[in-house]
Amino acid sequence: MSEQHIKVALTDAPTEAERNAARKRLDALWGRGTEFLGTEYAILGGAMSWVSERNLVSAISNAGGFGVIACGAMEPARLAEEIKATRALTDRPFGVNLITMHPQLDELVQVCLDAGVGHIVLAGGIPPGAAIKAIKEGGAKVIAFSPALVLAKRLIKMGVDALVIEGAEAGGHIGPVSLTVLAQEILPHIQSVPVFVAGGLARGDALLSYLELGASGGQLGTLFAAAEESIAHEKFKKAFVRAAARDAVTSVQLDERFPVIPVRALGNEGGRQFVSHQADVIRRFQAGELTREAAQLEIEHFWAGALRRAVIDGDVEQGSVMAGQSVGMVKSVQPVAQIIKDLVEQATVALVRQQRRMDADG
Numbered sequence: 326m327s328e329q330h331i332k333v334a335l336t337d338a339p340t341e342a343e344r345n346a347a348r349k350r351l352d353a354l355w356g357r358g359t360e361f362l363g364t365e366y367a368i369l370g371g372a373m374s375w376v377s378e379r380n381l382v383s384a385i386s387n388a389g390g391f392g393v394i395a396c397g398a399m400e401p402a403r404l405a406e407e408i409k410a411t412r413a414l415t416d417r418p419f420g421v422n423l424i425t426m427h428p429q430l431d432e433l434v435q436v437c438l439d440a441g442v443g444h445i446v447l448a449g450g451i452p453p454g455a456a457i458k459a460i461k462e463g464g465a466k467v468i469a470f471s472p473a474l475v476l477a478k479r480l481i482k483m484g485v486d487a488l489v490i491e492g493a494e495a496g497g498h499i500g501p502v503s504l505t506v507l508a509q510e511i512l513p514h515i516q517s518v519p520v521f522v523a524g525g526l527a528r529g530d531a532l533l534s535y536l537e538l539g540a541s542g543g544q545l546g547t548l549f550a551a552a553e554e555s556i557a558h559e560k561f562k563k564a565f566v567r568a569a570a571r572d573a574v575t576s577v578q579l580d581e582r583f584p585v586i587p588v589r590a591l592g593n594e595g596g597r598q599f600v601s602h603q604a605d606v607i608r609r610f611q612a613g614e615l616t617r618e619a620a621q622l623e624i625e626h627f628w629a630g631a632l633r634r635a636v637i638d639g640d641v642e643q644g645s646v647m648a649g650q651s652v653g654m655v656k657s658v659q660p661v662a663q664i665i666k667d668l669v670e671q672a673t674v675a676l677v678r679q680q681r682r683m684d685a686d687g
């Protein structure tokens with residue numbers, strides 16, 4: 326085949342037969358993930374506090390993905406209500422994300438089990454063995470986050486059924502390592518459970534590359550936060566559409582004696598004030614006006630309620646506009662079904678191109 330011929334062949338629209346073959350291959354690549362989740366596509370909507378409620382979660386599940394309710398600080402009765410309301414909007418599977426340090430974790434687990442939730446995601450630290458046991462005995466599956474290979478192995482020994490590895494590109498609370506590195510560190514060594522990748526994903530062809538490295542699916546947050554069905558304030562979504570990748574920055578820590586939990590969010594006035602707030606607290610600590618504990622608490626309290634202010638009230642200047650670096654690829658507010666359709670199409674086209682390249686090479 327001539328060079329010119331290959332060029333044309335690689336850019337031509339896929340034929341029906343090529344598309345079907347590529348979709349079959351995609352179904353095989355993420356088959357373990359779709360089977361585990363009970364979905365058409367192995368695409369999870371990462372839980373996002375205030376954002377991942379009945380509307381967004383049901384929209385993701387109805388579009389063939391896997392929506393996850395963010396329990397956050399909800400009380401058990403409130404969570405029960407949210408699960409019920411979500412179920413009224415979809416008959417497809419969805420999960421619930423619980424924060425391990427929630428003081429009523431055991432009750433929240435019971436609420437999920439009583440409601441027949443099939444998958445519980447435990448986030449925010451190493452999950453307690455008792456919670457894992459209770460979930461499994463209750464007939465549901467446990468998904469946990471692993472920021473390193475040793476921890477992944479430990480979590481599997483503890484009984485978790487699937488892992489999410491989330492790179493530092495992600496929005497919200499993050500670890501220090503990028504998905505590119507985590508994937509290489511973890512994916513080749515974990516075969517016993519499905520592993521879902523997260524952080525910085527905005528295109529199906531990129532997700533495909535992780536499936537080819539051994540991932541069973543992907544989790545996205547930022548793209549879905551800006552979706553039409555997301556209840557996030559119009560100003561929150563507008564900020565996403567306007568932002569470039571480099572606008573999604575990590576929180577600044579001024580003094581290592583006063584650790585700041587790393588969070589990725591759009592840089593704004595609140596972020597700048599957080600730096601001067603820390604400087605002021607440190608000055609008062611050094612002057613003997615504050616104990617170390619009181620100083621640490623003052624720093625931690627700065628962001629209390631800030632995500633809600635941004636998501637619900639639309640205060641994108643003072644609030645915490647949590648967003649991943651993939652925010653630069655959010656070009657408009659789109660329905661969830663379109664976002665998922667595009668992801669699947671991009672993966673499919675990439676597989677068609679791959680096949681054509683192989684055919685051209687003989």
Ligand SMILES: Cc1cc2nc3c(=O)[nH]c(=O)nc-3n(C[C@H](O)[C@H](O)[C@H](O)COP(=O)(O)O)c2cc1C
Nearest residue numbers: 371372373374448495496497524525546547647649
């Ligand atoms: C606004 C926002 C809020 C989030 N809140 C949570 C949360 O409450 N619990 C959690 O486990 N992850 C949370 N995340 C992380 C997402 O579940 C998901 O893993 C992440 O967004 C994936 O990376 P991406 O943003 O690059 O797509 C949040 C992310 C965003 C953007």
